[in-house]
Amino acid sequence: MSFNTQRNKKPAWRRIALSAAVVAVTLGASACGHLHLIAGGAERPAAAEFGLGPRPSAAQLYTATLLPRQPLRLRQLETVPVRIADASGRPVAGVAIAVSGGMPEHGHGLPTQPRVTRALADGVYEIEGVRFSMGGWWQLTLAIESPAGADSVTFNLSL
Numbered sequence: 824m825s826f827n828t829q830r831n832k833k834p835a836w837r838r839i840a841l842s843a844a845v846v847a848v849t850l851g852a853s854a855c856g857h858l859h860l861i862a863g864g865a866e867r868p869a870a871a872e873f874g875l876g877p878r879p880s881a882a883q884l885y886t887a888t889l890l891p892r893q894p895l896r897l898r899q900l901e902t903v904p905v906r907i908a909d910a911s912g913r914p915v916a917g918v919a920i921a922v923s924g925g926m927p928e929h930g931h932g933l934p935t936q937p938r939v940t941r942a943l944a945d946g947v948y949e950i951e952g953v954r955f956s957m958g959g960w961w962q963l964t965l966a967i968e969s970p971a972g973a974d975s976v977t978f979n980l981s982l
């Protein structure tokens with residue numbers, strides 16, 4: 824088939840626009856299955872950047888460690904404790920944490936809105952409502968606020 828075919832009477836720009844729309848819809852529909860073409864070309868970090876921590880926050884104000892009671896699973900609602908320490912390793916009390924994240928390769932966010940629901944002892948806070956809806960590279964970002972300052976830490980998780 825050629826763009827010059829006389830059978831299609833639509834103007835060329837309409838055919839091109841239609842093709843582009845079809846391609847966009849096709850990619851969107853399969854982005855979370857197989858293709859990694861959408862989503863701003865995020866590159867998966869090195870293996871050393873993955874894991875539960877301890878992980879330093881961006882400005883090094885905090886160190887965060889995820890402490891799931893069992894290995895994180897796919898498609899389960901989970902409660903994930905996180906320990907927040909200061910730069911010298913002391914637990915930080917009175918922390919407010921906002922949770923965000925998603926799959927950078929797929930361009931979508933978290934399927935749920937996890938929230939910190941309570942503080943345990945020793946700088947440990949429980950994040951409720953975490954759910955990883957498909958296998959792959961996930962990021963979980965914690966925006967951390969305490970009298971020590973505001974900072975954020977991003978975990979890379981492979982599920």
Ligand SMILES: [Cu+2]
Pocket residue numbers: 854855926929931957959
């Ligand atoms: Cu995805």
